[in-house]
Structure formats: C-alpha cells, structure tokens
Amino acid sequence: MARIELSGIQKKWGAIWGVRDVNIDIADEELIVFLGPSGCGKTTTMRMIAGLEDPSEGEIRMDGEVMNDVDARDRDVAMVFQGYALYPNMTIYENIRFPLRMRDVPKVDQDRLVREAAAMVELGDLLDRKPGALSGGQRQRAALARAVVRKPQVFLMDEPLSNLDAKLRQAMRIQIKHLQRQLKITTVYVTHDQIEAMTLADRIVIMEGGLIQQIGTPDEIYSDPANTFVAGFIGAPPMNLIEGRMEDGIFTAPSIRVEGLIRNLSGPVTLGIRPEDCHVAGAEAHVEGTVFGVEPTGDMTYLTINAGDALIEVKADRDYRSDLDVPETVAFDPARIAFFDTTSGQRIR
Amino acid sequence: MASQRRRKGESLFIRYLILGTWALFCLAPVLWFLSIGLRPRTEIITPQPIYWPTFSLDAWHMIWSDWPMAKYLRNSVLAIIGSVVIDLVLAIPAAFSLARYEYRGRDDIGFYILSTRMMAPAIVAIPIFFLFRNMGLLDTVWALMLVYAAINLSIVTWIIRSYMIDIPKELEDAARTDGASDLRILWEIIIPAILPGIITAAVIAAIFAINEFLFTLLIASTPNAYTMSVALANFTGGSDGLIYNAIALVAFLAFVPVFLVVVAIQKHLSRGLTMGAVKG
Numbered sequence: 001m002a003r004i005e006l007s008g009i010q011k012k013w014g015a016i017w018g019v020r021d022v023n024i025d026i027a028d029e030e031l032i033v034f035l036g037p038s039g040c041g042k043t044t045t046m047r048m049i050a051g052l053e054d055p056s057e058g059e060i061r062m063d064g065e066v067m068n069d070v071d072a073r074d075r076d077v078a079m080v081f082q083g084y085a086l087y088p089n090m091t092i093y094e095n096i097r098f099p100l101r102m103r104d105v106p107k108v109d110q111d112r113l114v115r116e117a118a119a120m121v122e123l124g125d126l127l128d129r130k131p132g133a134l135s136g137g138q139r140q141r142a143a144l145a146r147a148v149v150r151k152p153q154v155f156l157m158d159e160p161l162s163n164l165d166a167k168l169r170q171a172m173r174i175q176i177k178h179l180q181r182q183l184k185i186t187t188v189y190v191t192h193d194q195i196e197a198m199t200l201a202d203r204i205v206i207m208e209g210g211l212i213q214q215i216g217t218p219d220e221i222y223s224d225p226a227n228t229f230v231a232g233f234i235g236a237p238p239m240n241l242i243e244g245r246m247e248d249g250i251f252t253a254p255s256i257r258v259e260g261l262i263r264n265l266s267g268p269v270t271l272g273i274r275p276e277d278c279h280v281a282g283a284e285a286h287v288e289g290t291v292f293g294v295e296p297t298g299d300m301t302y303l304t305i306n307a308g309d310a311l312i313e314v315k316a317d318r319d320y321r322s323d324l325d326v327p328e329t330v331a332f333d334p335a336r337i338a339f340f341d342t343t344s345g346q347r348i349r
Numbered sequence: 350m351a352s353q354r355r356r357k358g359e360s361l362f363i364r365y366l367i368l369g370t371w372a373l374f375c376l377a378p379v380l381w382f383l384s385i386g387l388r389p390r391t392e393i394i395t396p397q398p399i400y401w402p403t404f405s406l407d408a409w410h411m412i413w414s415d416w417p418m419a420k421y422l423r424n425s426v427l428a429i430i431g432s433v434v435i436d437l438v439l440a441i442p443a444a445f446s447l448a449r450y451e452y453r454g455r456d457d458i459g460f461y462i463l464s465t466r467m468m469a470p471a472i473v474a475i476p477i478f479f480l481f482r483n484m485g486l487l488d489t490v491w492a493l494m495l496v497y498a499a500i501n502l503s504i505v506t507w508i509i510r511s512y513m514i515d516i517p518k519e520l521e522d523a524a525r526t527d528g529a530s531d532l533r534i535l536w537e538i539i540i541p542a543i544l545p546g547i548i549t550a551a552v553i554a555a556i557f558a559i560n561e562f563l564f565t566l567l568i569a570s571t572p573n574a575y576t577m578s579v580a581l582a583n584f585t586g587g588s589d590g591l592i593y594n595a596i597a598l599v600a601f602l603a604f605v606p607v608f609l610v611v612v613a614i615q616k617h618l619s620r621g622l623t624m625g626a627v628k629g
Contacts, residue, residue: 052522073528085523089541098537102528146527156526 002062002153002186003028004049009058011044011210018044020210022058027202031180031187035197036207037233042190045207046156049188051075062153073102075154078147082159084139086131092118092142093127099150117149120179137168144176148183155180155187161196173199194234198222206230225338228345231272237302237313240278242271243342254308258286258332263339265348270340275302275313277336280320285329287312291322305330379604386598393593408594416580417572418599424569425576427490429558432497433551439498440506440550445535447506448513449521459510466503470563478567488574496564501554508553512546513539549617552610559607577603 004026011018019041026032034042047053049060051072060067067075078099086095096114105113118124121141131139140160147155160176161169177200180187191197197204198218206213206221206229214226225231231239244253246265251258258271278287280303289307296302296318303314305328314330322328339348385393389405412418447459477496478487486492516539524534540547565579575583581599584592611618 047522050522050526052525072522072525073530075526077526079523079526081519081523083517083519085517085519087520087524087538087542089538089544098524098529099527102524102533146523 003064004154004186004188005059005061005064006045006049007059007061009045009048009060010056011041011048011053012056017041017210019048019055022207022210022212024205024212024215026186026188028186029184030202031177031189031200032203032205033197033201034188034190034205034207035194035233036192036213038192040207041210042205042207043158046158046188046190049154050077050079050156076152077154077156078150078152079156079158080140080143080147080160082162084131084143084163086139086142086146088131090130091127092123092129092131092134092145095131095142096127096146096149099146103150105150113149114145117145120148121145121175136164137172140164140172141175144179148179148185151183152185155185155189157187157189159191160189162191162193169196176200194236198234206233208233223336225272226347228270228272228340231338231340235274237275239272239274239338240310240312241340242273242310242312244269244271246339253310255289256287256307256310258334258337261334261337265339268342269348270342270345272338272340273332273336276315277333278312278314278330279333280314280316281329281331284331286332287330289328289330290325291328292324294320294322294324296321303328379601382597382601382604386594386601388594390592390594408592408598411592412595412599418580420572421575421577421580424490424493424574425559425578428493428497428576429555431490431494432501432558433554435494435498436501436505436554437547437551440502440509441540441547442535443506444510444513445539448510459507462503462506464503465499470500474563474567477564481568487568488570489568490574492568493565493574493576496568497554497558497561500561500564501557504557505550505554508550509543509546512543516542545614545617549614552614552618556607556611559603 004024006022006024006026009019009022022041022045024032034045036042044053048055051067051070055068062075086092087098090098093114096117097110100110100113114127115124118127121144123138123141123145126134126138126142131142134142140163143160157176161172164172173196176189189196189200198221201218203215203217204221205215208229214221214230216224216226221230221234225234225239228241232241242253242256244251244256246261246263246267246269248266249259249261249263251261251269251271253271287305287307289305289312291303292306292311293304294301295304298318300318301316301320303316303320303322305312305314307330312330340346341348384402386408387404387406388402389407392399392403392405443462447455447462481487481492484492486495520538520542521534524538529537560578561576562578562582565574565576566582569575569579572580577599581596581603584596584599
C-alpha cells in the first residue's frame with residue numbers, strides 16, 4: 001500500500017513538451033483518475049510513475065522514498081494496458097503466473113495465487129486458453145488478474161476499457177472499482193472518458209497541455225470547475241460558456257440579460273451555467289432567443305437555443321417539444337452561475 | 350446475369366492460363382534436370398531427339414560410388430546449419446538492440462550492418478583467403494561456416510529486426526512492470542512472438558548458404574571441405590568429360606529440400622523478403 005507524490009514533474013522530448021509541471025499527492029488506497037484529451041500528458045505521467053519513462057525534471061516518491069532511479073521492474077507497480085498486452089504465446093494461466101515467476105515467488109504458492117486471482121475476475125475455466133481464443137472482455141479480465149496476482153503496491157491502468165463495447169465497459173467499470181476497494185491498492189487510472197472518471201474516481205486530475213487544470217472529487221470538478229477548460233470538458237453536453245459584460249451587477253450579452261448578481265465585477269466576463277441549471281421560462285427570463293434544436297432522448301429533451309452569438313444548451317423536460325426557429329425564453333438558476341475571466345479562462349470566485 | 354457469369358469464367362480461365370504458363374516456364378528446367386539425371390549418359394549426348402527416354406539409375410549409383418558424395422553432403426549440411434546458428438545467436442540480440450533501444454548512432458550502426466551486403470563479395474576474397482590461411486582454417490568446414498555466417502548476418506539481422514519492430518511496445522512494457530529483465534523479455538516474450546520471423550530468416554540464410562560458390566571454391570581446395578555446390582562444378586573436369594546426368598541429378602537433389610522448405614513456409618517467406626515494406 002503506498003502513497004505517491006509527484007513534485008515538479010516535467011517530461012520533454014527534444015523541443016516537445018509531454019508534461020510541463022505536475023504536482024500531485026496521491027493518498028494511500030486512493031483511486032485517482034487522470035482525465036484529459038489525447039496528448040494532454042496523462043499517459044506520460046502514468047508511465048513515469050511506472051518507471052517506463054524517466055522524468056526530465058522533478059521527483060517521484062512512493063511512501064516518501066524517491067523512485068526516480070528505481071527500475072520499472074523493482075517498483076512493485078502493476079499496470080493494465082489499453083491493448084491488454086497479454087503474452088500471445090502463453091496460456092492465460094501462464095500469463096497470470098508470469099509476474100510471480102519473475103519475482104521468484106515460491107513454486108508452491110504460485111498455483112494457489114494464480115487460481116485466486118483468476119477466481120477474483122471469474123476467469124477460472126479459461127486458464128488453459130491462449131489470449132487469441134478469448135473475447136475482448138475476457139482478455140481484459142485476464143489482464144486484470146495478471147495485475148492483481150502479486151498484490152502490488154500500486155495499480156496503474158491505462159485506458160483499460162476503451163477497446164470494449166459500451167455495455168461491457170459499464171460492467172467492467174463496476175468490477176474494477178469493486179476490486180480496488182476489496183484489495184485497497186492505490187490506483188492511478190488514465191482515461192479520456194469522463195463517465196469513467198466520474199464514476200470511478202475518489203479524485204479526478206484534469207490535464208491539458210501537460211498541465212494539471214484541476215484536482216478534485218468528481219462533485220467538485222463538476223459543480224465547481226476551476227477554469228473554462230474544465231467547465232467545457234466535463235459534462236455531456238458541457239457547461240454553457242457565454243462571453244459578455246458585467247456592469248452594476250448586471251450581466252449582458254446579445255439576447256441575454258441577467259440582473260441582480262451581487263458581484264463586485266465589471267468589464268468583460270464569461271458566464272458559465274450547466275444545461276440542467278437552465279429552464280424554459282415564462283415571465284422571468286434571462287435569455288430571449290429562438291429554438292435551434294430539439295433532441296428528445298426519452299428521459300429528457302436536449303433543447304438548443306440560439307441567443308445572439310451563443311448557442312445555449314438546456315436540459316428540458318422529457319415532454320418538451322417545439323418547432324424550430326420559434327421564439328423561446330430561458331432562465332438560469334442564479335445560485336449555479338459561475339464566472340470566468342474571459343482572457344485567462346480562470347474562475348472568478 | 351448469364352453473360353456476367355461467362356465473363357467471370359473467362360477471366361478466371363485467362364488467369365489460370367497466364368499463371369500456368371509462367372509455372373511451366375519456371376519449372377521446365379527442373380523437370381528437364383530430373384529427366385537428364387535419370388537417363389543413361391549415352392542417351393543424353395545423342396544429337397537425335399528421343400521421345401521415349403530410357404530410365405536409368407546410372408547417375409545415382411555413380412555419384413555415390415565414384416565420389417565422396419556423402420562427405421560433400423555432410424560438409425554442406427554442417428556448414429549451413431553452423432552458419433545459421435551463428436547468425437541467429439549474433440543477430441537476435443543485435444536486432445533487439447536496433448529495434449528497441451534508443452542510443453546515439455543506432456541507425457548508423459544498422460545501416461553499417463546492412464551495407465556489408467552492398468559490396469561485391471570478390472573484393473574481400475583475397476583478404477579472407479589470407480585471414481583463414483593465417484588462422485589455419487583453410488580447407489575446413491569451420492571456415493565455410495564462418496564465411497556463410499558473415500555473408501548472411503546482415504540480412505538475418507534486418508529480417509528479425511523488422512519482425513521485432515512489429516511487436517507492440519505494450520507487451521514489453523507489461524513484462525517490464527511484471528518484473529522481467531531485458532534478457533528475460535527477449536527470451537520469454539519477444540523470441541516466442543517472432544518465431545515465424547526467426548524461422549524465415551534462418552531459411553533465407555540457409556538458401557543463400559547452399560548457393561554460395563565463390564568463397565567455398567576459394568576456401569575448399571580439396572574434397573575435404575567441398576560442399577555440394579563446389580562438388581557440382583567438379584563433375585565438369587577430368588578424363589570423363591562433362592558428366593551431365595550426374596550434374597543434373599545432384600543439382601536436382603540439392604534443389605528438392607530447399608523447394609519443400611520454401612513451399613512449407615512460403616507465406617512467412619514473402620513477409621520476410623518484403624520486410625519493412627508495409628510498416629516500420
């Protein structure tokens with residue numbers, strides 16, 4: 001069981017930045033998710049924790065011990081890969097046993113441990129097969145078993161579910177979370193899928209351009225985004241970001257006017273409001289626009305309003321229907337409004 | 350519909366016709382060899398065409414009784430297998446290094462290894478002759494082994510390298526985090542995964558070695574180290590003149606095992622010969 005500290009981590013390949021400056025303190029037994037678009041540095045950061053890449057600058061510590069010069073194979077870290085990375089010439093049994101063999105676990109224990117790990121992911125009856133004869137979900141479970149078999153200090157999971165179909169992904173998500181709670185192993189999980197991040201994480205680390213944008217619990221990330229990148233990245237559809245001006249507690253943008261904001265702000269600002277905090281309004285409307293799109297999904301209706309320069313997403317009632325291009329009004333829940341600096345994108349609190 | 354089907358049939362017929370003609374063109378000399386090898390010597394050198402040839406095992410008996418054919422065969426097999434083993438032992442680690450490690454000058458070293466294949470072999474014939482003479486290895490199978498290994502090392506290295514590059518890096522990363530050292534990764538993960546590539550490289554090297562003539566002739570000055578290819582050349586001299594049927598039979602016998610091996614692994618072989626053409 002381990003606590004992981006990353007301080008001032010940088011990774012540069014020639015003139016190309018992989019990771020610019022990463023500082024994280026990962027608690028023991030925590031499940032932390034690195035979330036970001038591809039190329040944001042999340043996988044590189046994970047590979048540095050694994051010891052598969054060396055940081056150009058900064059320190060990686062596990063339980064206070066500096067790990068920078070410790071070889072990957074001596075770090076007691078198990079990794080699950082996007083492509084499963086099962087050894088194709090070995091049976092599933094031999095695959096799961098491989099880490100035990102490499103670490104000179106006594107032969108008498110090996111068989112028991114392999115069978116325990118296989119049972120944990122319900123793979124017991126497939127041990128004699130080669131990876132090629134398994135389905136994607138089974139391969140993923142075999143990869144998980146290989147990772148848990150030697151009870152490592154740290155689990156690293158690099159987009160482990162992204163090759164699976166949606167239904168299987170959900171089932172595996174639950175299994176991974178369950179396994180992690182059961183084994184109490186510090187876990188770093190990399191994904192670009194925000195649903196995975198929200199559902200799995202104790203804390204989420206949002207990365208972009210090699211920098212951490214925000215670290216927080218899923219609730220914090222969702223309701224309290226630190227900047228416009230996080231606000232626009234999390235949520236489907238994401239937070240509405242409306243550029244406008246603030247004067248005397250009144251926010252204005254073309255077709256939009258929000259009064260009574262007790263904020264000591266003036267000049268250009270960006271207003272952020274989540275689609276579920278917008279309502280189709282009667283009298284007290286903040287937005288007067290026209291209907292641009294109506295998308296019923298069954299449990300709700302996504303409504304898009306064309307308001308001057310902005311398209312505003314609204315999660316409307318499941319019964320809501322409308323023709324296109326007809327006038328419609330929308331009100332915001334004032335308590336849920338967030339403001340961002342229009343130039344820097346940073347949250348104004 | 351019917352006309353479409355007929356057109357499809359026609360195009361299939363034309364394809365078979367072209368391929369059949371080409372196969373006949375390629376295989377005719379081989380069959381001709383076999384035919385010569387199995388006829389009495391008198392019949393081969395007659396100017397009149399013979400439509401119904403006489404079958405005879407004269408040549409077969411002759412090559413085994415008049416010449417130490419078993420010894421030539423043994424020399425060939427020893428030199429070839431030995432050279433292929435040397436090649437694999439040297440080329441696998443070299444290819445692993447070229448395919449997987451990053452260091453300064455790696456690509457230059459790779460090119461240097463390949464470039465040994467670019468010069469005309471005759472250029473180094475005399476130095477090699479003196480080298481082996483000074484080592485006291487002239488006229489031995491050991492020298493042939495070393496020369497064949499040297500000739501083929503570059504191509505074996507590059508074929509194996511191209512297979513190694515195609516192995517997902519993830520496999521190695523997984524093995525490393527599982528606690529495997531570089532050597533164990535090579536031995537337990539990489540080599541089993543590219544076994545078809547290794548076999549292909551070995552067969553290609555063996556074929557080149559079987560056909561090697563120049564250096565063998567240079568090094569093997571007596572029947573002590575003659576291989577099949579040089580022995581064949583020796584059927585042409587002496588008081589008996591050209592012994593066509595023996596030449597043809599030995600050539601055919603040398604051809605058959607290679608042919609069978611190539612047929613057995615032809616799928617992998619084409620992959621090995623077009624190495625790097627598709628990816629990496």
